[in-house]
Ligand code: SF4
Ligand code: SF4
């Protein structure tokens with residue numbers, strides 16, 4: 001047994017007062033969970049402490065919360081580990097010492113109903129419904145179940161592992177800036193159907209998600225959702241898969257998101273560093289490769305970005321006016337390592353998936369043959 005102090009952000013709407021912090025002392029084995037700590041405080045000190053939970057085994061997705069600023073599941077976070085993190089954070093900010101309070105807050109990017117209970121309907125479930133989370137097959141349904149090859153389902157097993165806890169939504173930086181963003185959980189769910197061989201509306205789904213200004217190109221690759229997800233779904237990876245498929249289908253999006261990605265890759269290949277002026281030009285006039293041949297839209301967009309460029313100069317991000325001229329940015333003197341990465345990627349199609357690791361074709365076939373699913377998540381890693 002060890003003693004811990006949990007510091008909970010509380011909000012009791014019936015009191016008419018704003019949120020406040022309250023500390024509780026709890027006495028638990030370090031291997032027990034933060035949720036166990038909260039339930040002990042509720043039992044011993046204050047029955048009005050509101051926290052949502054059910055399975056206490058990282059299955060139902062009810063107990064999403066922020067622990068020491070990180071979104072996750074209360075029942076999957078050991079209180080001993082939470083204490084170590086609290087002490088580490090305190091030491092990094094010069095407060096030092098041991099036995100710092102473990103800070104527990106409701107999930108972010110969602111309205112708080114009471115204490116740690118958030119309104120999942122307004123920001124999570126509404127967005128899940130937005131992506132039409134059911135199969136859209138064409139033709140007459142079969143007499144019995146649909147039969148699919150096991151290999152054809154492997155690509156979507158990772159997105160199927162989602163337990164709808166909302167931790168990724170809570171941690172998403174793009175949603176903070178744009179609450180309209182469809183978000184990591186709903187887009188991971190969208191990939192579950194886009195990648196399903198039984199679905200007949202893949203193109204329509206991809207077009208819809210690319211065309212929406214709050215859709216797949218609104219993600220900024222910050223990796224927060226990957227870190228937060230307790231089930232290894234890696235929502236950002238699913239969003240990248242949606243983008244790749246949309247690009248392969250030749251779908252143009254209003255924000256030139258796909259062209260922006262292609263431009264990014266080409267510029268790094270050519271220069272080894274990012275020439276942001278060239279990036280802007282190439283994003284709106286793709287395929288020009290350093291020569292200024294912009295479309296009307298590109299001119300409009302580049303003129304519109306002048307205030308941003310001026311801000312860049314003022315803040316020191318862009319050091320000289322010459323950097324505003326596409327193509328003037330310097331090139332890395334030795335590009336060999338960068339070129340080697342491109343050559344490797346060209347030769348090897350690599351998949352990163354909960355169940356697939358390594359090079360395409362090898363483990364997939366091998367594992368399917370053996371009936372083995374590989375996982376990086378100890379909860380789901382098993383041979384079937
Ligand atoms: S990677 Fe994208 S979806 Fe995930 S948290 Fe960051 S911005 Fe949001
Ligand atoms: S993707 Fe992960 S973090 Fe997001 S809702 Fe699903 S299980 Fe939770």
Ligand code: FES
Nearest residue numbers: 054056061063075
């Ligand atoms: S209580 Fe079910 S996931 Fe935590």
